[in-house]
Amino acid sequence: MPSYVVTRAPGKINLQLSVGPLQADGYHPVATVFQAVSLFDDVRISFSDKPGISLTATGKVSELLPLDKNNLAYKAAELMCKKFEITDGLAVTLTKEIPIAGGMAGGSADAGATIVGIDSLFGLGLSRSEMEKIGSELGADIPFTISGGNAIGTGRGDQITPVLSRGNYNWVLALSSSGLSTPAVYQECDRLREGLQVAPPHISDSLLQALGAGDAIALGKALSNDLQPAACSLKPALRLVLDVGMDYGALGGLVSGSGPTVAFLAENEDHALDLVVALTSSGVVGNVVRAAGPVPGARVIESA
Numbered sequence: 001m002p003s004y005v006v007t008r009a010p011g012k013i014n015l016q017l018s019v020g021p022l023q024a025d026g027y028h029p030v031a032t033v034f035q036a037v038s039l040f041d042d043v044r045i046s047f048s049d050k051p052g053i054s055l056t057a058t059g060k061v062s063e064l065l066p067l068d069k070n071n072l073a074y075k076a077a078e079l080m081c082k083k084f085e086i087t088d089g090l091a092v093t094l095t096k097e098i099p100i101a102g103g104m105a106g107g108s109a110d111a112g113a114t115i116v117g118i119d120s121l122f123g124l125g126l127s128r129s130e131m132e133k134i135g136s137e138l139g140a141d142i143p144f145t146i147s148g149g150n151a152i153g154t155g156r157g158d159q160i161t162p163v164l165s166r167g168n169y170n171w172v173l174a175l176s177s178s179g180l181s182t183p184a185v186y187q188e189c190d191r192l193r194e195g196l197q198v199a200p201p202h203i204s205d206s207l208l209q210a211l212g213a214g215d216a217i218a219l220g221k222a223l224s225n226d227l228q229p230a231a232c233s234l235k236p237a238l239r240l241v242l243d244v245g246m247d248y249g250a251l252g253g254l255v256s257g258s259g260p261t262v263a264f265l266a267e268n269e270d271h272a273l274d275l276v277v278a279l280t281s282s283g284v285v286g287n288v289v290r291a292a293g294p295v296p297g298a299r300v301i302e303s304a
């Protein structure tokens with residue numbers, strides 16, 4: 001048995017997020033196309049003399065990151081220990097690169113990485129789909145952070161079907177210094193839609209065709225997010241960011257998930273670099289990074 005493992009899980013962009021009407025249980029059915037991108041959180045899990053789970057974090061952390069039982073990595077470790085009757089003390093260290101509360105499912109990535117890490121540390125031999133099922137008990141975005149690649153998510157986004165895709169895509173991500181709360185964005189979406197007939201969620205054929213053909217220009221045109229008007233309503237500066245990226249020739253741009261991260265699709269690496277320079281010098285965004293997708297889901301990168 002190794003004494004520690006390090007797992008790595010990707011952030012995600014929703015290439016499409018179609019949000020259906022609010023249900024009686026307070027949730028919205030969604031249909032979404034995820035792409036895992038190369039912004040990663042690492043999770044190191046080792047044995048500890050201290051009983052229970054001890055959690056620490058390094059990297060791009062902020063006061064928004066809970067380091068107690070509310071952290072999704074803590075919840076995932078607790079659930080795995082309960083399910084597999086693990087009684088050892090465990091030290092869990094997160095190295096955060098995915099923006100916190102940025103609409104890129106960073107917390108879910110940490111939970112997915114923790115499930116995969118505990119499976120490996122204790123040699124549980126769980127299949128990917130078993131780990132995805134455990135993840136879905138904690139959050140709708142967790143199964144995808146385990147599967148990675150490109151996938152359609154239905155239900156609450158947690159029922160994952162892989163999507164055939166060709167090619168690699170170059171993204172430029174405009175990060176915000178403050179987060180947006182996912183429940184607050186859904187609430188704003190309901191407010192904006194009041195009195196309107198809302199159709200059931202659906203995936204656009206043109207988006208799937210673009211992915212299947214590896215056609216970045218068509219993909220750029222097909223990007224869409226039903227939560228974008230709500231995210232922009234809560235954070236009007238996002239409209240400006242979207243305008244600047246499109247003015248500088250992005251193939252497409254959208255708010256990722258519930259925001260506030262804005263993702264722009266570039267033609268190639270050089271074009272992505274130009275977009276980074278343009279967005280940075282525009283003064284409307286503080287932090288701009290590049291990422292590529294699709295990348296694999298949560299996996300072990302180190303163990304001894």
Ligand code: ATP
Nearest residue numbers: 064071072100101102103104105106107108110182
């Ligand atoms: P969602 O998956 O709901 O779209 P998000 O991608 O916008 O969320 P996350 O980084 O996952 O953003 O964080 C959402 C909230 O979850 C944060 O405000 C934070 O309080 C809480 N949280 C719990 N655990 C974590 C974690 N390990 N990393 C980041 N945030 C976490």
